[in-house]
Amino acid sequence: MKPDHLSDLTFASLDLHPRLLSGLAKLGYEHCTPIQAACLPMALAGKDLAGQAQTGTGKTAAFLLATMQHLLTHPPKGPEGVPAPGAFILAPTRELAVQIYNDARQLGVDTGLKMTVCYGGAGYEQQRAEIEGGVDILIGTPGRLIDFFKQKTFTLSYVECMVLDEADRMFDLGFIDDIRYLLHKMPKPAERKSYLFSATLSHRVLELAFEHMKPNVEKVEIEPEQVTAERVKQQMVHVSNHDKLPLLVGLLRSLEATRTMVFVNTKRGCEMVERALVKNGFTAATLSGDVAQTRRLKLLQDFKDGKLPILVATDVAARGLHITGVSHVINFDLPNEAADYVHRIGRTARAGSTGDAISFVCESHAYSLPEIEHYIGMKVPQLEATVESMKPADYLVPERLPRREDDKGGRHHNRQRRGPPRRY
Ligand code: AMP
Numbered sequence: 001m002k003p004d005h006l007s008d009l010t011f012a013s014l015d016l017h018p019r020l021l022s023g024l025a026k027l028g029y030e031h032c033t034p035i036q037a038a039c040l041p042m043a044l045a046g047k048d049l050a051g052q053a054q055t056g057t058g059k060t061a062a063f064l065l066a067t068m069q070h071l072l073t074h075p076p077k078g079p080e081g082v083p084a085p086g087a088f089i090l091a092p093t094r095e096l097a098v099q100i101y102n103d104a105r106q107l108g109v110d111t112g113l114k115m116t117v118c119y120g121g122a123g124y125e126q127q128r129a130e131i132e133g134g135v136d137i138l139i140g141t142p143g144r145l146i147d148f149f150k151q152k153t154f155t156l157s158y159v160e161c162m163v164l165d166e167a168d169r170m171f172d173l174g175f176i177d178d179i180r181y182l183l184h185k186m187p188k189p190a191e192r193k194s195y196l197f198s199a200t201l202s203h204r205v206l207e208l209a210f211e212h213m214k215p216n217v218e219k220v221e222i223e224p225e226q227v228t229a230e231r232v233k234q235q236m237v238h239v240s241n242h243d244k245l246p247l248l249v250g251l252l253r254s255l256e257a258t259r260t261m262v263f264v265n266t267k268r269g270c271e272m273v274e275r276a277l278v279k280n281g282f283t284a285a286t287l288s289g290d291v292a293q294t295r296r297l298k299l300l301q302d303f304k305d306g307k308l309p310i311l312v313a314t315d316v317a318a319r320g321l322h323i324t325g326v327s328h329v330i331n332f333d334l335p336n337e338a339a340d341y342v343h344r345i346g347r348t349a350r351a352g353s354t355g356d357a358i359s360f361v362c363e364s365h366a367y368s369l370p371e372i373e374h375y376i377g378m379k380v381p382q383l384e385a386t387v388e389s390m391k392p393a394d395y396l397v398p399e400r401l402p403r404r405e406d407d408k409g410g411r412h413h414n415r416q417r418r419g420p421p422r423r424y
Pocket of ligand 1: 036060061
C-alpha cells in the first residue's frame with residue numbers, strides 16, 4: 001500500500017500486544033489504513049463494529065488485529081478436550097476464507113494462536129482433524145462450519161470474538177439462515193465482541209447487526225470501492241462480436257501486462273477465450289464457479305506468484321478477492337450489472353496502486369454501457385488505437401467448443417433477445 005493511501009495513525013501508537021506489533025513489523029506495516037484507523041481504537045476500547053468497507057481497504061487486518069488482541073489479553077476459557085475456538089470468523093466464499101486465513105497467519109505469526117480454515121469442496125477429513133487438534137481462531141464458510149458444528153467437532157459456547165465478513169454477500173448467497181443458526185449457538189451479544197463488515201450497510205445488514213450485536217455497536221463507513229475505481233485508467237473499445245477474440249490477442253501482445261484478469265460473463269465464454277489465448281501462444285487459465293476447489297486455489301496462487309500471467313474469470317472471481325499487482329483488467333464482455341463493473345476494475349489499482357481497465361463494447365453487451373457510465377458518473381474514454389490496427393494478421397482461430405445439450409435452441413433465443421448470436 002502506498003503511503004498516500006495510509007492514515008497518520010501508526011500501529012506503534014496503539015496499545016497493541018507486542019506479539020502483534022512484531023507481526024506487523026515483519027509485514028512492514030507501520031501506518032494504519034483509513035478503515036484500520038477508524039476501527040482499531042474503537043475495537044481496542046471494547047466496542048462492537050459494523051464497518052462498511054470493500055476488500056482492498058485493509059479491513060481484514062482491522063478485524064484480525066482486534067480479534068487477536070482480545071485473545072492475547074483474555075486467555076481462552078474453553079474446557080479441556082473439546083475444541084472451543086475463542087474467535088469465529090465467517091466468510092461467504094472459500095477464496096475469501098482462505099485469504100483471511102493467510103492474512104491471519106502472517107499477522108499472527110508470533111502470537112502462538114492456532115488457526116484453522118474450513119470450506120466446502122475439499123479437505124473434509126483434514127479440516128476436521130485440524131479442528132480436533134485444537135483451534136483458537138476458526139475461519140470458514142457457513143456450510144462446512146455448520147456441518148462440523150452439528151457433528152460436535154467443536155463448540156461455539158466459548159466464542160469471545162465473532163467476525164462476519166462480507167455480510168451483504170451472505171444474504172446474496174442465501175447463507176443468512178445458516179449464519180443466524182450459528183450466531184444463536186454463541187454466547188449472547190453482550191458477552192462477546194462482534195465485528196461485521198459489508199460492502200454496503202444496507203437495511204437488511206443493519207438489521208442483522210442490531211439483532212446479534214451489542215446495542216451500542218459503532219458504525220464505521222469508509223470510502224466505497226467507487227473511489228478505488230477512480231484510480232483506474234479506464235478505456236473502452238467498440239468491437240463486433242466477431243472481432244473480439246483477435247482484438248484480445250492483439251491487445252495482450254501490445255500491452256506490457258504482467259498480471260491480467262480477463263472477465264467474461266459466462267463460463268462457456270471463459271473456455272472459448274482461454275482456448276483462443278492458448279492457441280495464440282499465451283499462458284492462460286479459467287477461474288469460474290465450475291473449476292474444482294483445489295484447482296481454483298492453485299490457479300489463484302500461480303496468478304499471485306506470477307507463474308500464470310492471464311486469468312480468465314467470471315464474476316465469481318471478481319468479488320472479495322485480493323490479488324495484488326493486477327496490472328490490467330480486460331472486460332471481454334461488459335457485465336450486465338454496473339456494480340460488477342466496479343468490482344471487476346477494482347481488481348486492479350488495489351491498495352493505493354494504479355491500474356488499467358479496458359472494456360470491449362460489443363453487439364451483445366453494449367446495452368450495459370449507459371447504465372455503467374451513469375453508475376460511475378463518467379464517460380469511459382475510447383481507446384485510441386482502432387480495432388483494425390490491433391487485430392493481428394497471424395491470429396489463429398481456436399477449435400470450436402463442442403456443442404452442449406443446453407445450446408439447442410439457444411441461438412435462436414439469443415437472436416430474438418439481443419441481436420446476432422456470438423460467433424466466438
Ligand atoms: P484487505 O482489504 O483486507 O483485503 O487488504 C488489502 C491489502 O492491503 C492487504 O492484503 C495488505 O497487503 C494490505 N494492507 C493492509 N493493511 C495494511 C497497512 N496498514 N499497511 C500496508 N498495507 C496494508
